[in-house]
Amino acid sequence: xxxxxxxxxxxxYAMIIIxxxxxxxxxxxxxxxxxxxxxxxxxxxxxxxxxxxFYGIGTSLLRLSIGLSIAxxxxxxxxxxxARVETVNQTIGSxxxxxxxxxxxxxxxxxxLWFGLTDSGIIFVTAIGAIFAVTIxxxxxxxxxxxxxxxxxxxxxxxxxxxxxxxxxPAAFPFIISGFKQGWAFAWRGVIGAELLFSFLGLGxxxxxxxxxxxxxxxxxIMIVIMGIGILVDGVVFKKIEDKVMTRWGLR
Amino acid sequence: MGKLESRNIEKYFTHDGKxxxxxxxxxxxxxDGEFVCIVGPSGCGKSTFLRITAGLEKPDDGEILLDxxxxxxxxxxxxxxxxxxxxxxWLNVRDNVEYGLKIAGVSQEKRNEISNRYLDMMQLTQFAxxxxxxxxxxxxxRVAIARALVMEPDVLLMDEPFAALDPxxxxxxxxxxxxxxxxxxxTIVFVTHNVxxxxxxGTRVLxxxxxxxxxxxxxxxxxxxxxxxxxxxxLKYQKKILAELRPEVKK
Numbered sequence: 001x002x003x004x005x006x007x008x009x010x011x012x013y014a015m016i017i018i019x020x021x022x023x024x025x026x027x028x029x030x031x032x033x034x035x036x037x038x039x040x041x042x043x044x045x046x047x048x049x050x051x052x053x054f055y056g057i058g059t060s061l062l063r064l065s066i067g068l069s070i071a072x073x074x075x076x077x078x079x080x081x082x083a084r085v086e087t088v089n090q091t092i093g094s095x096x097x098x099x100x101x102x103x104x105x106x107x108x109x110x111x112x113l114w115f116g117l118t119d120s121g122i123i124f125v126t127a128i129g130a131i132f133a134v135t136i137x138x139x140x141x142x143x144x145x146x147x148x149x150x151x152x153x154x155x156x157x158x159x160x161x162x163x164x165x166x167x168x169x170p171a172a173f174p175f176i177i178s179g180f181k182q183g184w185a186f187a188w189r190g191v192i193g194a195e196l197l198f199s200f201l202g203l204g205x206x207x208x209x210x211x212x213x214x215x216x217x218x219x220x221x222i223m224i225v226i227m228g229i230g231i232l233v234d235g236v237v238f239k240k241i242e243d244k245v246m247t248r249w250g251l252r
Numbered sequence: 253m254g255k256l257e258s259r260n261i262e263k264y265f266t267h268d269g270k271x272x273x274x275x276x277x278x279x280x281x282x283x284d285g286e287f288v289c290i291v292g293p294s295g296c297g298k299s300t301f302l303r304i305t306a307g308l309e310k311p312d313d314g315e316i317l318l319d320x321x322x323x324x325x326x327x328x329x330x331x332x333x334x335x336x337x338x339x340x341x342w343l344n345v346r347d348n349v350e351y352g353l354k355i356a357g358v359s360q361e362k363r364n365e366i367s368n369r370y371l372d373m374m375q376l377t378q379f380a381x382x383x384x385x386x387x388x389x390x391x392x393x394r395v396a397i398a399r400a401l402v403m404e405p406d407v408l409l410m411d412e413p414f415a416a417l418d419p420x421x422x423x424x425x426x427x428x429x430x431x432x433x434x435x436x437x438x439t440i441v442f443v444t445h446n447v448x449x450x451x452x453x454g455t456r457v458l459x460x461x462x463x464x465x466x467x468x469x470x471x472x473x474x475x476x477x478x479x480x481x482x483x484x485x486x487l488k489y490q491k492k493i494l495a496e497l498r499p500e501v502k503k
Contacts, residue, residue: 148338151308156352156403157328166355170342249341250385 035217043221052206057225060191060202063119067126068187072180075131079138079179080168093139096132104129104190108197122194122202129190130183137182141175142168174249181238188233192226255284255439256305256330256407260314263300274300276464277314282407282441287433289442289450291493292460293501298443299411301465305441306332306409318406328352331405335412337396339384345395346371346380352403366402373432374398390421397429401436410442414449423481426452430478447497451489452479459496462503469496 017037024036031039047053078096082089107125115121145168153167169176195204203222210218246252263275274297282288292298303309305316307326315322318329331352339348347354349371350363358366371377374394384392393413400408414422426449433440433453444450450457451473459469473489 146338148334148336149340151326152332152334152338152340153351153355155306155308155326155328155330155332156355156399157326158355162355166351167340170340173342248383248385 032214032216035220039217040221040224043215043217044224047206047218047221053225056201056203056206056222057229060195060204061229063122063195063202064126064184064187064191067123067191068130068184070123070127071130071134071183071187074127075134075179075183076138076169076176078131078135079176080142080164082135082139083142083168089139096135099128100132100136104186105193105197107190108194111194112198117198122191122199125194126187126190130187133182133186134176134179137175137179138172141172141179144175145171174245174251177238177241177245181234181242184233184238185230188226188230254281255286255319256280256282256441257317257320258301258305258314259317261301261304261311261316262313263297263304263309264312273464275304275311276466278465278467280458280467282439284439285437287440287442287453287455289444289454289457290460291444291447291450291457291497292465293462293497293503294445296460296463296500297465298460301460302332302409302411302441302443305407306330308332328356328403329406330409331400331403331407332409332411333393333396333400333413335415337384337392337413339392339395339399341384344381344383345376345387348384348395349376349398349402351399367398370398370401373401373435374428388421390417390425393417393425397432401432401438406439408438408440410440412444413442415444415446422449427478427480429453434477447490447493448481448486451486451493452481457489457493459493459500462500468500469493471496 020037024031024034028034044053047056078092082093082096104125107128108121111121111124115124149167149171150163153163158166191202192204192207195202196208197204199205203226207219207222210216210222258278258280261275261278262273264271265274266272278301280288290298290301300309304311307316307323307330310324317323323330340351343351346364346367349367353363353366368377371380374397376391376394376398379387379391379395384395387395396413414425417425430453432438440453442450442453454473457471457473458467459471460466461468471489471493475485475489479486
């Protein structure tokens with residue numbers, strides 16, 4: 001990042017905090033509705049000190065990674081299958097588009113009925129929220145592969161199975177990585193949402209505890225953590241991968 | 253009976269819902285070690301013929317024989333070099349070149365040994381770990397040729413591989429291609445719309461007619477090698493071919 005960009009960012013966030021502190025000092029709203037930045041930082045420090053925050057983050061991220069892994073594996077298989085077999089696309093493909101329009105949180109009642117108030121239920125919501133984004137992007141990616149890659153590979157003797165692993169997935173990877181990124185975003189929303197409704201651990205649960213205890217600063221602290229993880233994964237992890245892929249695949 | 257034989261190949265495409273005859277009974281007999289160039293007006297079906305030979309498309313009639321055996325599918329015995337190279341951008345130069353060996357289950361050690369030989373032949377050794385986005389168009393085509401040679405095919409099929417190159421790079425590769433052919437003694441079928449290119453490379457040039465394509469004329473080119481672009485003696489061959497080709501292009 002250029003230093004001028006960094007300076008702008010720091011300035012912007014500093015301004016938010018100053019305005020926030022100013023609004024708090026103006027005493028327009030009571031402290032139990034509108035906490036000061038210091039209250040929130042104290043709350044975060046408290047969470048760090050007794051490690052409850054790390055435990056919450058760890059739990060949410062563990063559920064997320066299991067759910068997302070399932071979504072990625074399933075989405076890749078489904079997407080490739082749809083792209084390669086027209087009948088599958090015409091049948092399952094239309095269903096996938098429909099299912100994609102269901103918000104992950106709407107799967108929660110079904111998850112509770114099927115899995116009870118368990119981790120499996122949360123993982124189910126996370127996975128199902130992410131799988132269709134991975135599927136659709138994989139499908140689009142495989143459909144958009146330069147046909148001469150496939151012809152060249154066939155020509156050199158690649159069988160269908162070899163074609164999938166050595167050509168289809170790598171050739172479609174710029175799309176697939178967008179699928180992972182979208183999938184992650186859906187999974188992250190899904191896991192927090194599900195935890196909020198029926199979990200005893202995780203960031204979503206901590207949010208809910210904050211609400212029950214009328215602890216606004218905890219609610220805001222956890223929201224900041226959720227956002228921070230989002231920025232970290234999107235802006236650092238995925239950005240790095242995307243940059244590398246785009247360059248190597250000659251897309252920029 | 254030659255190495256590669258096409259018997260009465262016919263091909264139709266659908267155009268505005270009507271069948272459009274593209275190849276009208278193509279009979280070609282390519283001897284072992286020959287370098288056959290096919291020229292024709294653009295859109296005449298010469299690339300289609302090459303793709304049928306490679307097994308990438310099916311003819312509507314006729315057959316392709318390799319060593320007197322009919323072939324219906326793609327196979328590593330007939331390797332195609334595509335116009336745009338079709339290199340895999342996610343692999344570096346060496347892995348691109350070794351791709352066919354890898355999927356055939358050749359051991360890493362053996363793969364390296366073979367690819368080293370062809371990387372060297374194509375003067376790519378120092379680019380072995382480069383990715384395609386780091387290569388010029390000419391370099392990419394060198395990689396594409398190396399990738400094809402590594403397969404040690406019976407027949408090398410080349411579909412306008414130098415069409416996108418600048419003239420200097422092309423002239424260089426045209427000379428090198430002759431040396432490679434002399435060194436490897438490969439049977440090559442080379443499609444181009446560039447008459448000068450055909451004359452430089454071919455032992456024989458086939459002129460295709462406008463669609464539906466037939467073989468209009470066959471011109472043997474008995475001339476010493478390596479032939480260079482500025483050799484005026486090659487002009488008379490070019491003139492001969494152009495005389496056949498010009499009326500077809502105007503159609």
